[in-house]
Amino acid sequence: xxxxxxxxxxxxxxxxxxxxxxxxxxxxxxxxxxxxxxxxxxxxxxxxxxxxxxxxxxxxxxxxxxxxxxxxxxxxxxxxxxxxxxxxxxxxxxxxxxxxxxxxxxxxxxxxxxxxxxxxxxxxxxxxxxxxxxxxxxxxxxxxxxxxxxxxxxxxxxxxxxxxxxxxxxxxxxxxxxxxxxxxxxxxxxxxxxxxxxxxxxxxxxxxxxxxxxxxxxxxxxxxxxxxxxxxxxxxxxxxxxxxxxxxxxxxxxxxxxxxxxxxxxxxxxxxxxxxx
Amino acid sequence: xxxxxxxxxxxxxxxxxxxxxxxxxxxxxxxxxxxxxxxxxxxxxxxxxxxxxxxxxxxxxxxxxxxxxxxxxxxxxxxxxxxxxxxxxxxxxxxxxxxxxxxxxxxxxxxxxxxxxxxxxxxxxxxxxxxxxxxxxxxxxxxxxxxxxxxxxxxxxxxxxxxxxxxxxxxxxxxxxxxxxxxxxxxxxxxxx
Ligand SMILES: C[S@@+](CC[C@H](N)C(=O)[O-])C[C@H]1O[C@@H](n2cnc3c(N)ncnc32)[C@H](O)[C@@H]1O
Numbered sequence: 001x002x003x004x005x006x007x008x009x010x011x012x013x014x015x016x017x018x019x020x021x022x023x024x025x026x027x028x029x030x031x032x033x034x035x036x037x038x039x040x041x042x043x044x045x046x047x048x049x050x051x052x053x054x055x056x057x058x059x060x061x062x063x064x065x066x067x068x069x070x071x072x073x074x075x076x077x078x079x080x081x082x083x084x085x086x087x088x089x090x091x092x093x094x095x096x097x098x099x100x101x102x103x104x105x106x107x108x109x110x111x112x113x114x115x116x117x118x119x120x121x122x123x124x125x126x127x128x129x130x131x132x133x134x135x136x137x138x139x140x141x142x143x144x145x146x147x148x149x150x151x152x153x154x155x156x157x158x159x160x161x162x163x164x165x166x167x168x169x170x171x172x173x174x175x176x177x178x179x180x181x182x183x184x185x186x187x188x189x190x191x192x193x194x195x196x197x198x199x200x201x202x203x204x205x206x207x208x209x210x211x212x213x214x215x216x217x218x219x220x221x222x223x224x225x226x227x228x229x230x231x232x233x234x235x236x237x238x239x240x241x242x243x244x245x246x247x248x249x250x251x252x253x254x255x256x257x258x259x260x261x262x263x264x265x266x267x268x269x270x271x272x273x274x275x276x277x
Numbered sequence: 278x279x280x281x282x283x284x285x286x287x288x289x290x291x292x293x294x295x296x297x298x299x300x301x302x303x304x305x306x307x308x309x310x311x312x313x314x315x316x317x318x319x320x321x322x323x324x325x326x327x328x329x330x331x332x333x334x335x336x337x338x339x340x341x342x343x344x345x346x347x348x349x350x351x352x353x354x355x356x357x358x359x360x361x362x363x364x365x366x367x368x369x370x371x372x373x374x375x376x377x378x379x380x381x382x383x384x385x386x387x388x389x390x391x392x393x394x395x396x397x398x399x400x401x402x403x404x405x406x407x408x409x410x411x412x413x414x415x416x417x418x419x420x421x422x423x424x425x426x427x428x429x430x431x432x433x434x435x436x437x438x439x440x441x442x443x444x445x446x447x448x449x450x451x452x453x454x455x456x457x458x459x460x461x462x463x464x465x466x467x468x469x470x
Binding site (some may be wrong): 008079246247 | 341342343355358375389412415419420
């Protein structure tokens with residue numbers, strides 16, 4: 001791919017088509033990644049011309065779904081960044097454990113690996129019974145996969161290592177049963193997870209949470225959209241609740257920054273309210 | 278005649294020593310940014326920028342997402358994200374699939390930079406043991422930029438620059454001792470094609 005299959009103007013045309021025809025708003029997304037993903041799909045699906053590609057997205061609902069699935073990045077892992085999960089286990093969740101009920105929002109959960117990871121930690125901390133994880137994503141297809149709770153067997157060695165590095169002490173393999181090339185995670189782990197679609201760009205706050213996690217989603221948004229989404233999280237987070245972002249993401253420079261206090265060294269912020277700081 | 282707006286270095290196995298040497302010899306008033314994408318292990322994030330910073334008086338920093346790209350600064354791609362360049366000369370990060378078994382992939386940065394800086398881009402590929410960067414250099418050439426490689430004969434692991442030499446029309450092949458001077462001469466002046 002020396003020259004992209006799709007140029008900048010064509011990206012803009014597709015973005016405005018999506019908004020006009022389907023109400024999906026990608027105007028606030030960073031363009032470099034979108035352009036790469038769209039070009040990739042264009043080549044993958046052997047589109048004959050841009051006009052044909054565009055028409056197909058515009059007129060064929062099923063293809064539009066595929067398009068949205070393919071231009072967003074759904075890569076994820078269990079216990080990715082083990083140190084982050086160790087902080088959840090050692091600091092954040094025990095704090096929240098003093099509440100009668102723990103509501104967690106995992107935004108941009110993709111195929112669910114993070115949701116199951118959190119569920120495992122909650123179970124080990126004996127908090128799962130009084131927790132509820134709302135795991136949301138823009139893509140219905142990844143949520144469907146998440147609800148199955150089956151992940152590639154070939155990943156389990158890596159996930160098990162991550163799990164141990166994150167402070168896990170059990171035998172990781174007790175959480176799933178091997179089924180040919182897939183590891184099926186225990187039903188118990190997903191009993192407290194609600195998978196549901198939610199678009200961070202256009203949907204509103206739907207509950208109040210003590211912990212909101214949104215990792216590696218904001219990197220795909222331009223600054224302004226990032227700030228809007230952080231406002232949405234702020235609206236949806238109780239006082240003294242925690243907000244967790246990806247390794248390279250931050251609340252600094254946003255409108256909510258002065259109400260949040262960072263856990264030193266971690267991408268986790270605590271909502272300390274208006275008067276403080 | 279054209280000026281250099283960004284200088285990007287891609288490297289893998291065997292490239293660290295070259296980078297250290299080059300940075301220690303690069304002038305401190307560079308008129309463009311140096312962007313470094315090297316394959317490294319996930320985790321020890323601040324180590325590489327700190328090590329590089331110890332060799333130069335230029336500002337060396339790991340890239341923050343959405344950060345504006347400034348001249349005279351050395352940027353290091355964070356581990357485990359692809360580093361992309363936006364049309365408005367900012368960085369963005371991407372956690373998509375590995376490319377050539379690598380994240381960051383040199384190809385992703387070279388390719389997105391090629392479309393942004395076009396003729397004003399110079400990309401250098403150093404020592405390494407896989408072919409990451411080769412497709413990126415092709416894009417750089419397609420958009421009118423310059424493709425430069427470390428002389429495979431001088432590379433600890435020749436494969437990466439050798440593959441580039443095989444598949445891309447290379448503008449310059451540089452020995453380790455000539456790289457810094459090449460960069461210094463690009464600074465603050467137009468150069469001939
Ligand atoms: C790279 S994945 C991150 C997965 C996981 N949180 C992690 O860090 O491993 C990004 C996810 O964000 C989702 N996403 C992108 N735009 C979104 C939006 N506007 N609303 C909700 N989810 C979105 C994508 O569908 C994708 O599943």
